[in-house]
Amino acid sequence: MPAKRNTNASSKGSTSKRDRILDVAEKLFAEHGYDGVTLRQIASGAKVDVALASYHFGKKLDLFNAVFERRSAYLNEARHEALRRVQEEAGTAGPTVEQIIEAFLRPLELAQETGDDGWRHYLALVAYINNSPYWGRRMMSKMFDSLVNEFIDALRQALPGASDTDLYWCYHNMSGALTLTLADTGRIDALSGGLCSSSDFEAAYDHMIPFMAAGFRKICGS
Amino acid sequence: MPAKRNTNASSKGSTSKRDRILDVAEKLFAEHGYDGVTLRQIASGAKVDVALASYHFGKKLDLFNAVFERRSAYLNEARHEALRRVQEEAGTAGPTVEQIIEAFLRPLELAQETGDDGWRHYLALVAYINNSPYWGRRMMSKMFDSLVNEFIDALRQALPGASDTDLYWCYHNMSGALTLTLADTGRIDALSGGLCSSSDFEAAYDHMIPFMAAGFRKICGS
DNA sequence: GTCTATACCGTGATAGAC
DNA sequence: GTCTATCACGGTATAGAC
Numbered sequence: 001m002p003a004k005r006n007t008n009a010s011s012k013g014s015t016s017k018r019d020r021i022l023d024v025a026e027k028l029f030a031e032h033g034y035d036g037v038t039l040r041q042i043a044s045g046a047k048v049d050v051a052l053a054s055y056h057f058g059k060k061l062d063l064f065n066a067v068f069e070r071r072s073a074y075l076n077e078a079r080h081e082a083l084r085r086v087q088e089e090a091g092t093a094g095p096t097v098e099q100i101i102e103a104f105l106r107p108l109e110l111a112q113e114t115g116d117d118g119w120r121h122y123l124a125l126v127a128y129i130n131n132s133p134y135w136g137r138r139m140m141s142k143m144f145d146s147l148v149n150e151f152i153d154a155l156r157q158a159l160p161g162a163s164d165t166d167l168y169w170c171y172h173n174m175s176g177a178l179t180l181t182l183a184d185t186g187r188i189d190a191l192s193g194g195l196c197s198s199s200d201f202e203a204a205y206d207h208m209i210p211f212m213a214a215g216f217r218k219i220c221g222s
Numbered sequence: 223m224p225a226k227r228n229t230n231a232s233s234k235g236s237t238s239k240r241d242r243i244l245d246v247a248e249k250l251f252a253e254h255g256y257d258g259v260t261l262r263q264i265a266s267g268a269k270v271d272v273a274l275a276s277y278h279f280g281k282k283l284d285l286f287n288a289v290f291e292r293r294s295a296y297l298n299e300a301r302h303e304a305l306r307r308v309q310e311e312a313g314t315a316g317p318t319v320e321q322i323i324e325a326f327l328r329p330l331e332l333a334q335e336t337g338d339d340g341w342r343h344y345l346a347l348v349a350y351i352n353n354s355p356y357w358g359r360r361m362m363s364k365m366f367d368s369l370v371n372e373f374i375d376a377l378r379q380a381l382p383g384a385s386d387t388d389l390y391w392c393y394h395n396m397s398g399a400l401t402l403t404l405a406d407t408g409r410i411d412a413l414s415g416g417l418c419s420s421s422d423f424e425a426a427y428d429h430m431i432p433f434m435a436a437g438f439r440k441i442c443g444s
Numbered sequence: 445g446t447c448t449a450t451a452c453c454g455t456g457a458t459a460g461a462c
Numbered sequence: 463g464t465c466t467a468t469c470a471c472g473g474t475a476t477a478g479a480c
Contacts, residue, residue: 017463031355035257038456049464054458124355131353133253133346136407145413168414169429175409176402177395185358187397191367192390207391211437218436219429239447260472271448276474278446 018056020046023118025053026067030124034064034135068129068139071122076147078107083150098213100154105178109205112182120184127182130175155216162220170219174212181208240278242268245340247275248289252346256286256357290351290361293344298369300329305372320435322376327400331427342406349404352397377438384442392441396434403430 015023024045028037039060043050057063082103086095095103111119129135152167159167180187181204188196196203237245246267250259261282265272279285304325308317317325333341351357374389381389402409403426410418418425 033255033257033354035255036356039458040456051458051464051466055463060457127353130409131349131402131405131407132255133405133407134258136405136409137412140407140409141412148413164414165418165425166429168410168418169425170433171413172402172410172418172420172426173399173430173433176399178398180353180394180398180401183353183355183358185353185355185362187352187358187362188390188394190359190363191370191393192386196387196390196394198394203387203391204394207388207441208395211392211395211441214436214440215433219433261474262472273449273474273476274447282473 017046017048017052021048021053021056021063022067022070025063026070026118026125027121029064029067030121030128033128033132034060039063065139067122068125068143071119072143075107075111076144078111079104079147080150082107083154087154094157095154096213097155097158097216098209100151100158101174101209101212101216104151104174105205105209108178108182109201112201123182124184127179127184130179131183155220159216159220159222161222166220170212170216173215174208177208177212181205239268239270239274243270243275243278243285244289244292245343247285248292248340248347249343251286251289252343252350255350255354256282261285287361289344290347290365293341294365297329297333298366300333301326301369302372304329305376309376316379317376318435319377319380319438320431322373322380323396323431323434323438326373326396327427327431330400330404331423334423345404346406349401349406352401353405377442381438381442381444383444388442392434392438395437396430399430399434403427 021042025037025042028041028045039053040050042053042063053060053063057066083100086099086103089095090099108123112123129139148171152171155167155171156162156164181198181201184198186198188198198204243264247259247264250263250267261275262272264275264285275282275285279288305322308321308325311317312321330345334345351361370393374393377393378384378386378389403420403423406420408420410420420426
């Protein structure tokens with residue numbers, strides 16, 4: 001799951017300055033939030049002049065939006081496609097809850113494991129935004145509501161008789177667990193005394209998918 | 223679940239300036255994060271001079287820590303007590319997964335519903351910190367690991383044969399869902415077209431508790 | 445001890461010269 | 463595209479009022 005341009009961190013010399021600004025901004029915004037990062041830190045990390053970020057993107061907020069939007073189309077497409085595939089395979093019966101959740105989540109794991117750190121940082125940034133009362137309200141719906149509602153539609157079909165409020169609350173639970181996974185805070189490492197690692201995305205999703213499916217069935221099952 | 227001093231927002235005139243600083247800082251840090259708030263905004267909101275925060279708390283970071291710590295002892299005690307109570311009621315058989323999770327989560331709902339906005343803001347701040355790669359690493363363990371491990375011990379007993387890695391990953395899922403609930407971002411409101419509200423904490427926990435119990439049983443069940 | 449006024453000095457975003 | 467200047471704002475120290 002590569003981005004369109006070369007976003008491999010190991011080849012910084014060959015990426016355009018514009019892309020380097022986006023890469024560094026992505027990483028820093030993900031770790032420190034919007035206000036925790038200065039344009040000077042971004043410029044310094046990208047080895048460009050302070051003013052170049054403004055030249056390419058305008059205001060700091062515009063750069064923030066540019067980072068958030070850069071990978072969104074690709075990601076939405078990958079998840080949409082994953083859902084379409086399980087629906088096609090399942091035929092008229094429709095896919096199971098597990099299959100739908102798998103289609104919702106696995107593309108994220110794949111992105112995190114491409115070896116392109118950019119995807120890890122990007123998804124940590126999505127986690128930051130989704131969990132923020134300030135940014136979440138402003139930025140999540142435009143970018144993700146359409147895709148999420150596709151999945152909720154599929155779940156509604158797989159769980160006949162489920163009320164919409166139950167479906168949305170179950171989605172909320174899944175979204176929260178996913179958000180904390182994307183944030184990759186190292187918390188589970190400390191809590192478990194090193195037994196688990198928040199960077200072990202395979203383990204995270206392997207546990208998340210059946211866990212969430214069971215939760216959905218419990219609340220929304222017939 | 224009142225704080226020791228008067229933290230009712232409606233009686234600002236009667237609270238000490240020191241407490242007003244904590245109250246305003248709590249609210250602003252929860253919404254905008256550490257770097258998104260200036261001492262001047264806090265002072266202005268509390269209707270005190272800029273220098274007073276430094277006088278009482280020292281550096282900005284010390285104020286941040288003071289806010290984070292102010293309600294933690296009370297909260298940990300309430301949750302510890304809730305666990306102790308279900309354990310006592312259950313006797314030697316030990317409490318069920320549902321009872322343990324209920325003890326873990328309900329005290330938070332109660333705090334959010336006291337009518338004291340301070341508790342809502344405080345818990346949103348905990349959500350901000352827990353989901354932050356930067357702050358989560360630095361602040362969560364010291365404050366919450368001891369309590370969380372009590373609950374994990376109880377769950378280990380209620381789910382004999384469960385591996386510790388499974389238990390920790392299940393806890394991670396629950397913690398993520400809880401974190402997003404505490405953050406109170408209004409996301410579910412927009413997504414559901416107003417059908418659900420992230421401020422409807424009763425609905426949130428009523429859906430969360432059986433959902434999480436089912437997830438734990440699925441992953442850790444015998 | 446509690447609190448305010450003010451000053452200091454570094455740093456931030458951004459505009460404009462080149 | 464780059465460099466520099468600007469000017470507001472940030473955290474914090476200090477002096478002293480009550």
